[in-house]
Amino acid sequence: MSITTEPEAFTAATPLMHVLADPRGRAAVGRVLPDLVSSSILHTLHGYPIGLVVDTEPAFAGDPAAGAALLAEIAEIDRSAEPERPAPERFVEPSKAYEDVDVPPGSATVRQSATVTRFGRFEVELHGPSQGNPFIDVRLEARVDGPDGSVTVPGFYDGSGVYRLRYLPERVGEYSYRTSSNARSLDGIAGGFTVAPARPHAHGPVRVADTFHFAHADGTRHRPLGTTAYVWTHQGDLLEEQTLASLADGPFTKMRMCVFPKSYLFNENEPERYPFVGDPVHGFDLQRPDPAYWAHLERRIDQLAELGVQADLILFHGYDRWGFATMDTVADDRYVRYAVARLASFANVWWSLANEYDLLFSKTETDWERLAGIVRENDPSSHLLSIHNCRAFYDHSRPWITHASIQRQDIYKTAEMTSEWRERWGKPVVIDECAYEGDIDQGWGNITGEEMVRRFWEGAMRGGYVGHGETYRHPDDVLWWSKGGVLRGTSPSRIRFLDEILAAGPARGLEPIPLDWDVPRAGVEGEYLLYYFGFDQPGYRRFLLDPAVTWEIDIIDTWEMTIQRLPGTYSGRFRIELPAKQYIAVRMRAARTVG
Known part of the structure; x- marks a missing residue:
């Protein structure tokens, strides 16, 4: 027999984040304190008691009774009752009647290359129908047959009547394909292509090797020396090109980066482009991705590849003022399918389901498991896939998770836990956030360069991989950790030195060898x-x-x-x-x- 307990009522001692995680609590706070809920510093207040936040809220300075009324309203929320949620969008299966029966099957215009190199990107461009909304009205995929058998490759609509199918071949040889679609003109198109030997320095996607380490598809070892610049692709060409130049001179082989823009400390500027058609004033059409945005993102990912840098793409995060973090299930699923269809053919892509998944209050474990399944189902190249935490670790033993993506839980002890995490999950440990070198007021963003380098070494000695970031104050809020630009810290050159030591070490990577208690x-x-x-x-x-x-x-x-x-x-x-x-x-x- 199991005993269930009713959830405790909200009190003045309840952390703000727990109140905001309940739609009723968020609605109450948002109605009375809209500026707080939309504030770029909201996440810095999450751990504080709601009573303390209310007592120190400037909006209540002259009216303490209003603050007391808000706390009373929150306390009256019946937590034993499931909150009402907005009705989600209804999924509609693409209709077989999308095109008239007199449209000849397979009649769309086809463009493709006859030859592509191994680990290159094969693409079929189809010029077909544009009536209605092809983003949701048209289903397109292809079966690709090659030396390793058959895979299903999803297609996507790229606007202006253009559809694309992309595939990342990993074997030299002859391939064929045949399309399938509910749109008659796109259905049953067949073709073939030849895959030639890989170009120099093209090694294919990174995968897990020897349980705790990484290698490219051709066997070349990969050491993920990661850094973070969350929204560097949202900053405009001048700053983005500067970021690429910094990466070209730096040691890093992996960049953590978001698909969606970010609203947070030092991130209050509007991006130049958005993933969906629309704008912040009039709203966004979540049924219509913006092809210009995605083409720009693809260009930047390709430029990272030219530098030998993996693009660790974060699909969701909670630092949002545009509504992208609170899309419903149908919109979430459609977005993930579209992102994977467009980007799975890029050899240097890793998938991160979320940055700080536990701050996306509207999503449950069931949602994350479903979204992970969508990535796996639609990625014929099986790129690396993980999910990143704020406070609580996700269960990294789940079969879909290829490696543990870690943010520190302890203020001091993070890299030192690598051996324990390897043993717990039996997977590579990538500490993507051990804290950042910088001088801001947040504890996660003001460690010294010496401490950053120490954490890199500690993680490496325990058989893991540690990530970098910089948060030095800037008059224009251009902090590398979010916007990129110029590396100003003292740790990158020392991280490069560590990589040189590792490169001269065991080919399979460092494995911990227990010794004395005082030295790894x-x-x-x-x-x-x-x-x-x-x-x-x-x-x-x-x-x-x-x-x-x-x-x-x-x-x-x-x-x-x-x-x-x-x-x-x-x-x-x-x-x-x-x-x-x-x-x-x-x-x-x-x-x-x-x-």
Whole structure:
């Protein structure tokens, strides 16, 4: 027998975010304090008690009774009753009668390339009907047959009577395709193409390798040195080109970025483009994606690919003033299908269902599971897929999640938890937010460059991957973490140095090797050992290792970016002198094996 309890009534001590998560609570607060609910700093108040927020609200300064009335109204909400929700859009299956019966099947004009390179993007462009709203009235897909068998590839409408089907081939050889559609002119179109060898530096999509690491489709190892610039593609050409130039000079191989614009601290400007037709004044038509917006996003993703940078695309987030975070189920599903149909053929795409999924109050676990299924169903290339937390971790053991995307839960201890998370979920651990190097007032955005680099090293030593971001104040609110621009911090060059160390290490990546309680160690037993002392500062260190292996030893200053080779070789029990300063690593590489 299970015992259920009624949800507790809202009180003055209830955190603001819990009140806003209930549609009735959000409606009450929004009616009385509309500026608060739409404020760019709302999320900084989420954890505070609603009573404290009301007591300090400027709007109630001269009228405390109004604040008391709001708290009383919230307290009267019957939490045992399910809140009423707006009726969702009704899904309508595309009609087989979309085109007249006298339209010849397969009569649309076809354009395609006869040859594409391996890991390139094959595209079929169809010029067909435009009556009604083809975004919702037309279903289009193709079966593609190739050396690895058959896959179904979704198509999409690109406006002005143009439809597209895109496919990312991973094998050299001959391919054929045949379309299927409820629109007669788009149905039954057949064709073929040849896939030639890949171009230099084209390695294909990144996937999980050896349980905890990553490799491209051709086997080339990938180390995700990530950074975050959430809405860099929403800032206009001048700043966006500056961001690309910074990435070209930087060490990063992955960029976390949002499809939707963002409304938050330092993010109060309107973007130049929106994913849907419309504007903030007149609203958005969620049944009509804006092809110009998507073409711009695609161009930027391709430019990232040219730089060797993965685009970690965030499909949903809660920092919203346009209504994109609160679309209903039908609109959510349609949007995800459209995004995946357009972008799954880009080799450098990763999918992130959400940034801080637990701040999207209108979505449930059932919604996230459904949306994950839509991504999987519509992505013939099976790109990496994860979901990112604010406070509560999603269950990363779910089969659709390829890797754990982590935001810190503890103020200090994050990278140090990597080994535990690997064991818990049995998947790669990517700490996408360990906090950011910067000087803003938020605790997540004011760690030093030294601490950022330390967290990168700590995560690497425990077999994971840590992400970067910068939040240095700027007179025009151009903070890298959100808008991109110029990298100003002290950590990027040191992160590059770490990557050079990793590149010269074990080909499969670092694996933790438990040792003493006071220092992490990683590598391959008998071949390669790496010790990292972090913020400790030993002046010497004693070692006791297998005497059958003789070691060459380097002392690495991870901050000054220097490597000092010690003279001679070492084996068994020995002592080495260290510089008695922080951020030192010791690297041992087997010189020879005795016996």
